[in-house]
Amino acid sequence: EVQLVESGGTLVQPGGSLRLSCAATGFTLSSYWMHWVRQAPGKGLVWVSRISQEGTVRDYVDSVKGRFTVSRDNAKNTVYLQMNSLRVEDTAVYYCVRDLQKFSWWGQGILVTVSS
């Protein structure tokens, strides 16, 4: 069974850092693009970042460029999102997503709260 389990979410102060992890099971991680999508409380979905199968291509939404870094370790079946210089507006549930087309699969999401 395909599973994506996010971890690392917590309460952090503005300006702080956090690393989210996404553990993948039930499929071959190295075969898929992986994405991060976030959802602020009561709001819609916002695509944040993606990384290609071998990690050679990484893209970001403008609002996180220079602050967030996506990476992956296919041997450990894990995808990461390093978040630096966090802002109050980064508060959201962060979803790890396999593919965003035919083979799309979403994790349960992890809450990141940025507040003083």
Added chain:
Amino acid sequence: EIVMTQSPLSLAVTPGEPASISCRSSQSLVSSDGYIHFEWYLQKPGQSPHLLIYFGSSRASGVPDRFSGSGSGTDFTLKISRVEAEDVGIYYCMQARETPHTFGQGTKLEIK
């Protein structure tokens, strides 16, 4: 950035009746390979989103055939032939033609 605009933003439907949601993109979502990089997602209350339709009109695995997607270029439609109680939630359209991938605002479906 490609802007995705959904309508309506909410609708209430009687069980057994049809429903339709529209989504318009600010640019064509057809790529040079001929694929339409457009998807529909449903987020049921308290759950993560899941894929309903990909490539504009292909149903994802396990999606009931009462759901259908159509459209090309910039105008797309999701139709539910006969709404059931389990269809409640927020429907999102999304483009994967280019980054940043972008979602529509969401359409909240409720049962009358």
